Amino acid sequence: MTNPHIQVRSLTRTYSLGPEQVAVLRDLDLDLVAGEALAVIGPSGSGKSTLLHILGTLDRPSSGSVTIGGLDPFTLPEPELARFRNREVGFVFQDHHLLPQYTALENVLIPTLPFRRKGEDPEPWARELLGRVGLEKRLAHRPAELSGGERQRVAVARALIHRPRLLLADEPTGNLDEAAATGVADLLFELQRELGAVLVLVTHSLELAARFPRRCRLASGRCVAA
Ligand code: ADP
Numbered sequence: 001m002t003n004p005h006i007q008v009r010s011l012t013r014t015y016s017l018g019p020e021q022v023a024v025l026r027d028l029d030l031d032l033v034a035g036e037a038l039a040v041i042g043p044s045g046s047g048k049s050t051l052l053h054i055l056g057t058l059d060r061p062s063s064g065s066v067t068i069g070g071l072d073p074f075t076l077p078e079p080e081l082a083r084f085r086n087r088e089v090g091f092v093f094q095d096h097h098l099l100p101q102y103t104a105l106e107n108v109l110i111p112t113l114p115f116r117r118k119g120e121d122p123e124p125w126a127r128e129l130l131g132r133v134g135l136e137k138r139l140a141h142r143p144a145e146l147s148g149g150e151r152q153r154v155a156v157a158r159a160l161i162h163r164p165r166l167l168l169a170d171e172p173t174g175n176l177d178e179a180a181a182t183g184v185a186d187l188l189f190e191l192q193r194e195l196g197a198v199l200v201l202v203t204h205s206l207e208l209a210a211r212f213p214r215r216c217r218l219a220s221g222r223c224v225a226a
Pocket residue numbers: 015016024042043044045046047048049050051
C-alpha cells in the first residue's frame with residue numbers, strides 16, 4: 001500500500017457531560033490514501049460530525065494522533081493551523097453557509113481573502129468552478145436568488161477554490177430533493193476525482209453511500225468497514 005495520506009491512530013474525543021466524561025470517538029483508526037473516497041454512515045449522535053471536524057482541524061483530538069500528508073496539523077501554532085485549514089481542507093456542510101449579502105462568485109472567492117499570495121488571481125478558477133457546477137449564468141446571483149441545489153453547488157465550488165487535498169462533506173445532500181441531491185453528489189465525485197482529493201462524506205442516505213468504493217459505519221466510537 002502507498003503511504004496513507006491521512007493516518008488516524010487511537011483517536012479519542014471526549015466531552016464533559018456534567019461530572020462525566022463521555023467518549024464520542026474511542027480508539028478510532030483510519031487510513032486514507034491520496035484520492036480515496038470514503039462514505040461515513042451511522043446513527044445520529046454516533047460522532048460522524050465530530051470525526052469530520054477533527055479531520056478538518058476544526059476540532060481537536062482528546063488523545064490519539066492524526067497526520068495529514070505526514071504532518072500532524074495539531075502541532076502547528078494557531079495562525080499556521082488556520083492557514084493549513086484554509087489551503088488544504090474544503091468543507092461542504094448540510095446548510096450551504098453562504099454569506100447572504102454576497103454573490104455566488106464573491107462567496108466562492110471568500111476563502112481566498114486571507115493568506116492570499118502576491119500576484120495570485122483566483123477569479124478565473126472561481127469562474128471556471130462555477131461553470132463546472134453549472135452556474136455560469138448565476139455568478140451575480142445572491143443566495144436568496146438561487147434554489148437549494150444551486151446554493152449547495154456554490155458551496156461545492158467554494159470548497160474547491162484552493163484545490164484542497166482533503167474534501168469533507170457533512171450530509172451535503174441532506175436538505176435537497178432527490179434530483180438536486182444526485183446532481184450535487186455527482187459533482188462532488190467528479191471534481192474530487194479530477195483534483196485527486198481525499199473525499200470523506202457523511203450521509204444518512206444508503207443509496208449515496210452505496211456509490212462509494214469504501215464505506216464505514218461509526219459504532220462505539222470506531223469506524224467499522226461497512
Ligand atoms: P453525528 O454527527 O453522528 O450525529 P456528532 O458528532 O454531532 O454526531 O455528536 C456525537 C455526540 O457528541 C452527540 O451525543 C453529541 O451530543 C455530542 N457532542 C457533540 N458536540 C458536543 C459538544 N460541543 N459538547 C458536548 N457534547 C457534544
